[in-house]
Amino acid sequence: MSTTETTASGIGPVEGAELYNVDHPAPLIEAPRRRTKKTPKSTRGNFELAAWLFMRLSGIVLVVLVIGHLIIQLVLDGGVSKVGFAFVAGRWANPYWQVWDLAMLWLAMLHGANGLRTVINDYAERPNSRLWLKGLLYTATVFTILLGTLVIFTFDPNIR
Amino acid sequence: MATPVLDKVEAEASASPYITVTFRIRRFNPEVSAEAVWEDFQLEIDPKERVLDGLHKIKWDLDGTLTFRRSCAHGICGSDAMRINGRNRLACKTLIKDLNPEKPITVEPIKGLTVLKDLVVDMEPFFQAYRDVMPFLITKETNEPTRERLQSAEDRARFDDTTKCILCAACTSSCPVFWNDGQYFGPAAIVNAHRFIFDSRDEAGEQRLEILNDRDGVWRCRTTFNCTDACPRGIEVTKAIAEVKKALITRRF
Numbered sequence: 001m002s003t004t005e006t007t008a009s010g011i012g013p014v015e016g017a018e019l020y021n022v023d024h025p026a027p028l029i030e031a032p033r034r035r036t037k038k039t040p041k042s043t044r045g046n047f048e049l050a051a052w053l054f055m056r057l058s059g060i061v062l063v064v065l066v067i068g069h070l071i072i073q074l075v076l077d078g079g080v081s082k083v084g085f086a087f088v089a090g091r092w093a094n095p096y097w098q099v100w101d102l103a104m105l106w107l108a109m110l111h112g113a114n115g116l117r118t119v120i121n122d123y124a125e126r127p128n129s130r131l132w133l134k135g136l137l138y139t140a141t142v143f144t145i146l147l148g149t150l151v152i153f154t155f156d157p158n159i160r
Numbered sequence: 161m162a163t164p165v166l167d168k169v170e171a172e173a174s175a176s177p178y179i180t181v182t183f184r185i186r187r188f189n190p191e192v193s194a195e196a197v198w199e200d201f202q203l204e205i206d207p208k209e210r211v212l213d214g215l216h217k218i219k220w221d222l223d224g225t226l227t228f229r230r231s232c233a234h235g236i237c238g239s240d241a242m243r244i245n246g247r248n249r250l251a252c253k254t255l256i257k258d259l260n261p262e263k264p265i266t267v268e269p270i271k272g273l274t275v276l277k278d279l280v281v282d283m284e285p286f287f288q289a290y291r292d293v294m295p296f297l298i299t300k301e302t303n304e305p306t307r308e309r310l311q312s313a314e315d316r317a318r319f320d321d322t323t324k325c326i327l328c329a330a331c332t333s334s335c336p337v338f339w340n341d342g343q344y345f346g347p348a349a350i351v352n353a354h355r356f357i358f359d360s361r362d363e364a365g366e367q368r369l370e371i372l373n374d375r376d377g378v379w380r381c382r383t384t385f386n387c388t389d390a391c392p393r394g395i396e397v398t399k400a401i402a403e404v405k406k407a408l409i410t411r412r413f
Contacts, residue, residue, distance in 0.1 A: 028274060045373075046373065047375075048373070048374075048375055048377070048379035048380075049373060049379060049408055049409065051379070052379045052405070053409060118380075118382075121380070122336070122337055122340055122380075122382070123340065125340065125341070
């Protein structure tokens with residue numbers, strides 16, 4: 001590890017100083033937002049604001065969508081035993097339920113992914129583990145959203 | 161007549177305010193060991209005294225190498241924030257009797273900042289975040305003012321709560337988001353930004369909001385209320401952070 005490298009995260013080598021030395025036997029914490037070679041120009045912008053607001057708004061919408069979904073699937077008309085291929089096919093013949101399920105898929109996936117992103121930001125300590133965890137998270141999210149969307153729009157009730 | 165004498169001795173014994181208290185202090189001396197260790201000290205102390213008095217007794221009478229910060233010793237300078245019985249408090253505002261003196265009283269340095277020695281931590285990251293929010297009055301009028309900047313009582317009351325901050329770092333070092341990597345601005349910096357953002361005389365609120373819109377700004381707050389619980393001045397820290405968030409959102413939309 002070179003001592004002149006640094007990262008946006010405070011964990012890792014600190015520029016111009018060793019992580020440990022006689023004066024600092026405990027690892028140095030880099031001063032927040034210290035201007036170093038690797039510091040991005042600006043980490044400002046409204047992404048974090050939008051993400052924060054999205055969590056609140058999607059949360060409210062998801063309460064309605066998910067509870068409605070659970071009641072329809074598990075409680076009304078004989079409960080869970082009625083759910084089968086024919087039941088799903090019948091629902092997806094109606095654009096209303098297509099939109100409902102599509103909204104639920106997108107909102108739940110983005111809400112969950114953003115929540116996990118903040119968890120990774122808060123708990124992953126090394127920049128490398130952050131990178132890999134987030135890469136895995138985004139890949140899984142994109143895959144699930146695309147697959148689900150594809151199924152909702154191209155669902156063929158006559159499949160055999 | 162032996163009985164009255166005995167009574168008197170007993171009365172004197174029970175009248176003595178002193179009790180024996182164990183202080184369990186987290187010691188760290190980089191010149192001796194890379195490991196921090198707990199060390200116990202037994203003290204005779206009046207339970208109405210403060211934890212700081214106990215630390216003084218240890219430093220002055222038992223072990224002069226004990227290192228901690230304190231200046232005014234009366235809850236104003238904010239030097240002696242430490243983790244006492246697992247909570248961030250000012251040693252000079254915490255009475256022994258409020259801490260269950262039957263059990264050892266644990267005293268540790270505040271968390272999230274590098275320990276330099278014993279209870280002394282490196283406050284530089286904390287003050288860097290404080291400086292970043294520009295904690296001073298900024299006006300568009302750059303000429304020297306010719307008269308006082310007047311303000312109504314209501315305008316003054318708007319940010320009254322956040323003027324109480326003494327920069328002791330009890331809130332920032334109780335914040336789990338700050339513990340992770342120390343890049344989050346931390347509650348104290350946001351409180352001090354709030355103090356100027358909502359000051360009617362200040363004209364750089366927009367700039368400060370922009371600074372706190374950072375990736376490590378107010379949006380990293382998880383509203384765990386640790387900061388509000390830790391504040392020795394009773395500032396509603398989480399509320400102040402929420403007000404800054406609200407100002408950012410209403411400014412945009």
